[in-house]
Amino acid sequence: MKKRIAAFLLAVLLLAPTVVFAASISYGSRGDDVKKVQQALKKWGYYKGAVDGIFGSGTLAAVKSFQRKNGLKVDGIVGPQTAAAMGITLGGSGGSSSGSSTGDVYLLARIIYGEARGEPYIGQVAIGAVVLNRVKSASFPNTIAGVIYQRGAFDAVSDGQINLAPDATAVRAARDALNGWDPTHGCLFYYNPRTATSRWMLSRPVLLRIGNHAFC
Amino acid sequence: MKISRNVITYTIPALLAAGLLVTAVWGKAQKARADEMSALSEEYAGRYVNACARCSRELTDSVNAMSISLEKLKVTGSTAGQVLALEDIVRESAEAGKLISRIPQSQVDSMELAAFLTRIGDWARSVSRRLLMGGTVGEKDKDQLDSLISAARALADKLSYMAENGGFPVGTEEFDYYDTEKEDTTADEPSEPEYPTLIYDGPFSESVEKAEPLGVTGDEGSEDEAKKKAEDVAGTALTADGRTEGRLPTYDFSADGVNISITVKGLHVLYFMKTPSSDLSGVPEKDEYESCIAAAEEFLKKLGYDSMAPSYAQFEGGTALISFVWKHGETLVYNDLIKVWIDRGTGEPVGLDARNYLFSHREREWQTPAVTEEEAREAVSVNFVIESSGLALIPVTPMSEALCYEFRGKCGETEFVVYVNALTGREEQIFKIISDENGKSAV
Numbered sequence: 001m002k003k004r005i006a007a008f009l010l011a012v013l014l015l016a017p018t019v020v021f022a023a024s025i026s027y028g029s030r031g032d033d034v035k036k037v038q039q040a041l042k043k044w045g046y047y048k049g050a051v052d053g054i055f056g057s058g059t060l061a062a063v064k065s066f067q068r069k070n071g072l073k074v075d076g077i078v079g080p081q082t083a084a085a086m087g088i089t090l091g092g093s094g095g096s097s098s099g100s101s102t103g104d105v106y107l108l109a110r111i112i113y114g115e116a117r118g119e120p121y122i123g124q125v126a127i128g129a130v131v132l133n134r135v136k137s138a139s140f141p142n143t144i145a146g147v148i149y150q151r152g153a154f155d156a157v158s159d160g161q162i163n164l165a166p167d168a169t170a171v172r173a174a175r176d177a178l179n180g181w182d183p184t185h186g187c188l189f190y191y192n193p194r195t196a197t198s199r200w201m202l203s204r205p206v207l208l209r210i211g212n213h214a215f216c
Numbered sequence: 217m218k219i220s221r222n223v224i225t226y227t228i229p230a231l232l233a234a235g236l237l238v239t240a241v242w243g244k245a246q247k248a249r250a251d252e253m254s255a256l257s258e259e260y261a262g263r264y265v266n267a268c269a270r271c272s273r274e275l276t277d278s279v280n281a282m283s284i285s286l287e288k289l290k291v292t293g294s295t296a297g298q299v300l301a302l303e304d305i306v307r308e309s310a311e312a313g314k315l316i317s318r319i320p321q322s323q324v325d326s327m328e329l330a331a332f333l334t335r336i337g338d339w340a341r342s343v344s345r346r347l348l349m350g351g352t353v354g355e356k357d358k359d360q361l362d363s364l365i366s367a368a369r370a371l372a373d374k375l376s377y378m379a380e381n382g383g384f385p386v387g388t389e390e391f392d393y394y395d396t397e398k399e400d401t402t403a404d405e406p407s408e409p410e411y412p413t414l415i416y417d418g419p420f421s422e423s424v425e426k427a428e429p430l431g432v433t434g435d436e437g438s439e440d441e442a443k444k445k446a447e448d449v450a451g452t453a454l455t456a457d458g459r460t461e462g463r464l465p466t467y468d469f470s471a472d473g474v475n476i477s478i479t480v481k482g483l484h485v486l487y488f489m490k491t492p493s494s495d496l497s498g499v500p501e502k503d504e505y506e507s508c509i510a511a512a513e514e515f516l517k518k519l520g521y522d523s524m525a526p527s528y529a530q531f532e533g534g535t536a537l538i539s540f541v542w543k544h545g546e547t548l549v550y551n552d553l554i555k556v557w558i559d560r561g562t563g564e565p566v567g568l569d570a571r572n573y574l575f576s577h578r579e580r581e582w583q584t585p586a587v588t589e590e591e592a593r594e595a596v597s598v599n600f601v602i603e604s605s606g607l608a609l610i611p612v613t614p615m616s617e618a619l620c621y622e623f624r625g626k627c628g629e630t631e632f633v634v635y636v637n638a639l640t641g642r643e644e645q646i647f648k649i650i651s652d653e654n655g656k657s658a659v
Contacts, residue, residue, distance in 0.1 A: 079501075180569045183460075185462030
């Protein structure tokens, strides 16, 4: 666990210098990407031929008809946009590697939505930042799930609101927080001054207020 | 007349009787259901209490084991033995730290203990790393170890006592499921352990929490000056939201969909965040990528950062997020990091995060490599095919950096970045590059 966070801190800083440009496949292409495209097209009834990994005339016709139906540029080439519309990713060794980080974004979005929907956008990012500040603090669990599900840490967990599906704003706030935006300048707690009862909490110096929340 | 009497004499009582019967059957079903629910809730409560009891036992065991490993460490003479004991401490403290967060206790009450457990593991890792790099155990380590042993011993005693005497909070406050024998015991309750402050260099050390923003230069500016700068950066009229204190105090400004924080000292942009117009996702074509880089570089120049090199890029939520690192001559300084977001719809900058740069940028004492690049290549595994190389200053621990040769390449189909220390020739860090639909990241 400690190792993960330590590696994470360094990994945040040491990131690769270049970008893989989006792969695209077209008439004459062969390989696993072609198979993925054929499978997707077959599933939706655009393609009737064999899933053989060879981009031939049957595949070309199917891609064009898919593009026409989905309002894409009808060029018969499966680039990033067409692939995205098909729900597949081209290139690489298969898409499961990003699973954990996507999961973190979604879990963080859930707690943000459960705790702070209706708050200003920066206030939603701030909730995400408090969770991440706790992950980095020695006094709290060292994973996002550990912090969120710690007993009594968040009302939205106790009353089940964390299980609501987050909206797009909460997902964006989660991503901004994970990318490093911390409007709270390192705060570990927040509360609603109108409803808070914990004397310990109320005795802490408040660093800033956003919407209905005081951060400390 | 007769009919209505019959109705009164027979039909109504019959209906009433039928009604009563239905009610009785329904009531019985309801009661059975209520009994079922209460049995179920008892079963779940029992399971929960058992889970808590298991947690407290395992916590006690792992703190005991950790305390013994600390004592063993003290009497171990060989470096190999010390490293092995330290690795045990890392594992046992991590286990205990995980368990403490599962005990149904207020997070506020467990904070101090959690921090103690985290820091023991963090300290052990930093000492172990030092030993593996050829360092030795000093007087300071011995003093720290002594205070750690007594604190861990006291904690283990306290937890054992609580586990035996029902001192752990279990279940909710209203129900006392745990049958304790507290009254019968004659043992004295151990006193509260005192946790020593550990001085070391690791991600959870107190010195990290107290780090100063080294890159913030210049004099204190006024809110009006800050507002002028913020409006210039954001390209729109802004409202002042007051000051936020903390380690790096800022003036904060906002408009609809725009937030910007300017440091009080030196008036640097700390954060700038604007809602993007686009919702494009996925890695773009090369032309678009290059124009994003150019727009980000221009934005950085405008803010006075003119020696920044683009590092990696990610494409999410309508933006290109490009990380820039400071370039000293030909050396990349990864700690001095600034992130820039470009709106893929308009090509305009819509975000900046200079926090890392502002905390770490400073005058450094530069060393010249003692090992040539050719020699450094020798340290790299034969399984790794090098495609490009260069010099980089990388963070090794939160408080230290190392001048390294950076080798990028592949092992099979998988990309890695390997760092070899340019002073010692030793392998320092390895990162695996993960490419997905949003760009690249390193783990």
